[in-house]
Amino acid sequence: MTNADIVDLFEQTARLMELHNEDPFRIKTISSAAFNIDKLPNDITQLPLADLTSIPGIGKSVAAKIREIVETERLSDLDELLARTPEGVLAMFRIKGLGAKKIRTLWTELSIDNLNDLQVAAENGQVAKIKGFGEATQEKILASLEFLMAQAGKIRMDKARMLADVLRNALDPHFPAVEISGQVRRQAQEVDTVQLLVETADPVAAMNQIDQVPTLVRNDVQSSPFAWRGTMTGTDVAVEIKLVQPGQLAQQLFIETAADAHLEQVGSNSMSLLQAALTGPRNDAHPPTDEAIYERAGLPYIVPEMREDEFGFRWAAKHNADALVTWDDLRGTLHNHSTWSDGKNSLSQMAEYARTLGLSYFGIADHSQTAAYANGLRPERVAAQQTEIDKLNAEYGPDFRILKGIESDILGDGSLDYTDDVLASFDYVVASVHQTLTMTQEKATARLLRAIENPYTTILGHPTGRLLLSREGYPIDHRAVIDACAEHRVVIEINASPYRLDIDWRWIDYAQQQGVMLSINPDAHSTVGLLDMHYGVAVGRKGGLLRSMTFNALTLDEITKWLHERRSVKIGAFVK
Numbered sequence: 001m002t003n004a005d006i007v008d009l010f011e012q013t014a015r016l017m018e019l020h021n022e023d024p025f026r027i028k029t030i031s032s033a034a035f036n037i038d039k040l041p042n043d044i045t046q047l048p049l050a051d052l053t054s055i056p057g058i059g060k061s062v063a064a065k066i067r068e069i070v071e072t073e074r075l076s077d078l079d080e081l082l083a084r085t086p087e088g089v090l091a092m093f094r095i096k097g098l099g100a101k102k103i104r105t106l107w108t109e110l111s112i113d114n115l116n117d118l119q120v121a122a123e124n125g126q127v128a129k130i131k132g133f134g135e136a137t138q139e140k141i142l143a144s145l146e147f148l149m150a151q152a153g154k155i156r157m158d159k160a161r162m163l164a165d166v167l168r169n170a171l172d173p174h175f176p177a178v179e180i181s182g183q184v185r186r187q188a189q190e191v192d193t194v195q196l197l198v199e200t201a202d203p204v205a206a207m208n209q210i211d212q213v214p215t216l217v218r219n220d221v222q223s224s225p226f227a228w229r230g231t232m233t234g235t236d237v238a239v240e241i242k243l244v245q246p247g248q249l250a251q252q253l254f255i256e257t258a259a260d261a262h263l264e265q266v267g268s269n270s271m272s273l274l275q276a277a278l279t280g281p282r283n284d285a286h287p288p289t290d291e292a293i294y295e296r297a298g299l300p301y302i303v304p305e306m307r308e309d310e311f312g313f314r315w316a317a318k319h320n321a322d323a324l325v326t327w328d329d330l331r332g333t334l335h336n337h338s339t340w341s342d343g344k345n346s347l348s349q350m351a352e353y354a355r356t357l358g359l360s361y362f363g364i365a366d367h368s369q370t371a372a373y374a375n376g377l378r379p380e381r382v383a384a385q386q387t388e389i390d391k392l393n394a395e396y397g398p399d400f401r402i403l404k405g406i407e408s409d410i411l412g413d414g415s416l417d418y419t420d421d422v423l424a425s426f427d428y429v430v431a432s433v434h435q436t437l438t439m440t441q442e443k444a445t446a447r448l449l450r451a452i453e454n455p456y457t458t459i460l461g462h463p464t465g466r467l468l469l470s471r472e473g474y475p476i477d478h479r480a481v482i483d484a485c486a487e488h489r490v491v492i493e494i495n496a497s498p499y500r501l502d503i504d505w506r507w508i509d510y511a512q513q514q515g516v517m518l519s520i521n522p523d524a525h526s527t528v529g530l531l532d533m534h535y536g537v538a539v540g541r542k543g544g545l546l547r548s549m550t551f552n553a554l555t556l557d558e559i560t561k562w563l564h565e566r567r568s569v570k571i572g573a574f575v576k
Contacts, residue, residue, distance in 0.1 A: 001045050001070050003037055009075050010034035010065075015093065016081035018100035019107075033062045041345050045070045088114025096144040096471055097137065105130060119145050140438070143472075151469045153192050155237045157535060158498035160184050160191035163232060167196055167239070170213045175200055177249055181256040182240070187305045187538035189501045190468060193238040197252055203243050210241055250287035251277045258307035265310055267298030305542040315509060315544040324541045325520070329553045332361035333530055334405060335430050335461060335493060335521030340385050341366035342374040344526040347385070348392055351402050353527035360556040364389070365405040365430045368417035379422050382406070386425060401556060403427045403563075407461060412436050414450025416457065423456040427563055430493065430521070432461030433474070441475035448476060452484045458563070459519055459551075460485060462495040462502040470499075478507050486514040489566060491551045496536025497523045508543030519551035 014031040017023075036057035037044065044052065044066065052063035069075050082090075092103045092115065106112045109130060110121055118141065121127050128138040155163075164180045171178045175198045179185075182195030200206040203226055210228045211218060216239065222229040228241040244252045254277050255263065263274040271279075276297035280288050294301045299313065303321050306312035337343035338350050345353075347364060354362035366385070367376040377385065389402045396402075407430045408417045416423060416431060423429060431451045439447065451457055463481060464473025485492055492511055495502045500523065503511070511518060520536035522529055540550070547553050554562060 001073060003040060003044055006045070006066055006069050007034045007038045009069055009078055010037070013075060013078045013081065015100050016078070016085060019089070019104050020081065020084065021104065029059075029062065032057045037066075039339065039342075039344060041339070041349065086113040088117075091115050092118060094148055094470065095141055096147075097140045098144075102133070102137075105132070115145060115148075147472050151190070153236055153238065154190045154469055155192075155235070156468055156498045157184075157187060157189050157191060157501075157538070158532075160188075160194055160237070163194050163235070163237070163239075164196065166215070167194070167213070167232075167241075170215075171196065171198055171210070171241075174209050175206070176246070179249065179253050181242075181253055185253075185257045185304050186259070186307050187542060188308075189498075189505070189539055191237065193240050194232075195240045195242070195256060197242050197244050197249060197256060199244050199246055199249050201246055206243050247282055247287070250289070251280065251282075251293075254288075254290055254293055257304050259309060261309040262302070262307045262312065265297075265299060265313060267294075269296065269298035271297045273297050273299065303541060305538055306544065308542070311509075311544075319544065319546065323546050323548070325537060325545045325547045325550045325553060326541075327534060327537050329547045329550065330359065330520065330533060330537070331555050332359050332363065332403075332552050332559065333522055333524070333533060334363035334403070334428065334459065334519055334552055335365045335407065335495070336363065336524045336530070337366050337407075338364060340364075340381065341371070341376055342525060347388060347402070350524070350527060350530075351392065351400075353530060355400055357530060360399055361401050361403055361559065363403040363405045363428065365407040365428075367434075368406055368408045370409040370411065370417045371434055376409075376417075377406070379418065382418075382422060382425065399556070401560075403559075405430060405458075407432055408457075409434050410447060410451040412447070414447045416451065416454055420456070426456075428458035429456050430459045430461040431457040433465050437465050437471075437474050439474045441477060444474045445477045445480055448481050449484050452481070452488050452490050455488075457488075457490055458566070459491045459493050459521070461493045461521070462500050462523070463492065464502050464504070466502050467499050468501060473502065478503075479510070482507065482511045482514055482516055485511070485516045491517045491519050493521045494518050494536045494540055494545070495523050496520050496532045496534075496539075497529075498532060498535045501535065501539050505539040505543035508540065508545050512544070512546060512549045517549050517551040518545060520545075521552070 010030050011034045014027050014034065017027045049063050049067055052058055052066055053060055065075060089103060089107055092098055110126060112118050112121055122138050122142050127133050127141060128135045161184055164184045168178050168180055177199040179197045181197050182193060183191045184194060198206060207228055210216065215233045216230055217233060218228060218230040226243045230239055232239055255274065264272055266272045277293050280293060280296050291301045300316040301321055302312035302316060303324060333354055336350055338345060338347040340347060351362040367374040369376045369378045386404050389404055393402055404427045406426050410431050410433045411417060452460060464476055466473030492503055508518060520533050520540055522532040524530045524532065
């Protein structure tokens, strides 16, 4: 168990307590405990009862619950609440805009206890008639239901990779070779099937061996003699394990990695990629490489991440795969949070971890003052944080530096969250929308355009505000936004959090064509969150992101010079 596991159980308990209209004081106690534990930088799972009660917001009752969770991996209070709550009611918490009180109203007044009944009631206009709901809420519920249905059975790329790694580790000891393939290998941002290939000369024995993996549940109807299909316990994502004869693994790995639209492409040798993979020479000692298969078809080599459709070939007509950004190209990180706002680690801890990763600069961009829910920084706290940064920088040598940034909320009218004198104190500003997310395309685009035009805006953060598989982004005119960034020399963020991956990879190449640089930003709220840049690199490569167009691939000297020159030009022109 980890702190995060305890927080999840407490948050779920508080939601269900509110759903069942229990004592508000007890609900607040559990909610406050979850909030406080989430901010703790140290592991509390090994602390005895007496030490737990010394933590702010944790009394004897909560401490006892923490020990119960650690020792049993359960919480009896939550188990009792779950027993009283239909699964369909639990699913309603996934609906955007529905909290515990509204769900309780739907359940008690309309007897709605599943998503299907909720959809029917909304389509029939019954939801709008309930006091406190109305037509607008009803339409939002229908839109959210439609979005959730489209995402059913999918998981984020980080979870998919984790599941694939678990399966590979379980199968590796029993087969000559095991490879992760399909959507996971090509780094799809959303995955509906976790696929692996295993080499075997005995399919019957192989299927029996796969059945021995405790977390796997076979679907006999969907499985076949050469393909195990089913799910993993606790998930609804599909798992497919294909059996491959010895000597055929390289070809099958190539075929299963690429999407059909990519395999259908025909090269100068009048041969599709699929044909090239299937009909090429076979040599067990020297299996064909991916490069050889592309060459046989008369097509340029495309990296696995880009094997979605024909885009990779259009990109390869102008670029070489070696020009794509890699993890090793990154020199710093620019969108990160600390305990100054809603992060879990201190500024010095975050910076030191960045140093251990081999980075030469760490940009802090804590939340701005309007984000009170995230302990956003008022001007006096901005000054105090910058004083701390100066002290820390004085301790570092010339090879590492903390850059003074802020994640400024883009307010409803498109303005930034501070006066010009405060904005001028930062090395850079990440401008992001966090509130009032329900907008028309016209309004959302106008809001972003005004922020981009602000001379203090350096980076446009998570441009659509989406949360993958849970919240659709607000609609924007991507071309207009990118063109404005080109005009005003604003960098666009690839938010590398696997929850966001925003801007979408499909717009990366257009941005580059307009001369807009992109920054792979982890939006890290803890030290380990810095590693999310791996996901940003993956989707960056999928979209054809060049090393030369990656903002945080600039060296410390280069980015310092870039920021100084831009400020001199933009702010100088603004003052005039």
